[in-house]
Amino acid sequence: MPLIAQLLTVLLFTCLSFTARGEKLRIVTEPWAPYVYEENGKSLGLDYETTAIVFKRLGIDVEWQFLPWKRCLSMLEQGQADGALDIFHSAERDATLLYPSEPLSQVEFVMFYANERPYPFRTLDDLKGLTIGTSPGYLYSKDFSESTLFTQEPAPTHEANFGKLVRGRIDLLITDRRVGQHLLDQLNIRDKITENPIIISQQSQFLAVRRNAGMDLLVQRFGAELKRFKREPAYAELSARYGAGPAPEARAASATATGGKTVEQQESGAQ
Incomplete structure (x- = not known):
């Protein structure tokens, strides 16, 4: 079978596993307004709504869970979740997680x-x-x-x-x-x-998924569609609604208190 046909077969299998088979992609995240949060029983936020739109375009159904961040990371490690929303990239996670090339937010x-x-x-x-x-x-x-x-x-x-x-x-x-x-x-x-x-x-936030069969192609498709959506007027409107524009006063004082070293949202040693 030609390589391209094999790749398309794997991709089709991945999509079928979340649609025709009645399964949903399990995504966990911590309420982190205005990026992702719940209000009056409704899920909202810049990154949540962006991700939901991208997955809808890809034909992937998602089951969302809003939990404390340490619990989210624990579920990822134990295979109880397929991915996490608004997670930072770190070299230590590359062995277990896949990241799209396009970040959700900064x-x-x-x-x-x-x-x-x-x-x-x-x-x-x-x-x-x-x-x-x-x-x-x-x-x-x-x-x-x-x-x-x-x-x-x-x-x-x-x-x-x-x-x-x-x-x-x-x-x-x-x-x-x-x-x-x-x-x-x-x-x-x-x-x-x-x-x-x-x-x-400063640090980029991503949607990351566990390294399972077919997930690499799913991540590629997600990154490509996310990048496409971020060029549309609909994304600009969404960003403006959640105040995602730069803060001039903050950027003007660009000197960092840590000499350029990063502050990261990652799991503690106890997780």
Whole structure:
């Protein structure tokens, strides 16, 4: 059988396994507004809606589960999920996961502070003696995670982290810029909390799937269709709706507190 015919046969088998056989692609993700979240029983978000549109065009049915990030990673490792939405690429994951060539979105990690207790900084050294709110299941850059200059204090949710910041239980918190800005409005605390414009790091988010038969071709098709969709007016409208445009004030202060080293959303050693 010619090579192209073999590839088409594998691709057809993959599609059939999720359609004609009545199976669905099982995708897990953590609520991470405005990228992916649930509101009044409806799934929303820039990356969720983008992914749903791409899969619909590919004729693939998806079963979604919204769970804490550490649980998502555990399900991937145990084969209880086929893929994860809004996951960062890392060399350690290449042995078990496949990534499309096209990312879904770009994350910018920044710090937030309470207006009553501002802590301006330019480098991690400026954070000496402070307590920084973090998120469980997130492993930050080596410089950040191994620093003994400051204390890292995790909270069960992003909302809890902002609550601790308002009450003075932590000095700063680190999260994605758009996630933080979304929560300032959702929690009605925009008059109490401010974003520090220093971008700690930037990282691309992907849809990744487990390395199973035919998944490599599925990933290729997903990446190609995603790239095509992102060139359409519909994607521009979707991006604008979720505030995905660049923040000029943040980009103007492009110096990073970690000297260009990354802060990553990855599993902790306990996962």
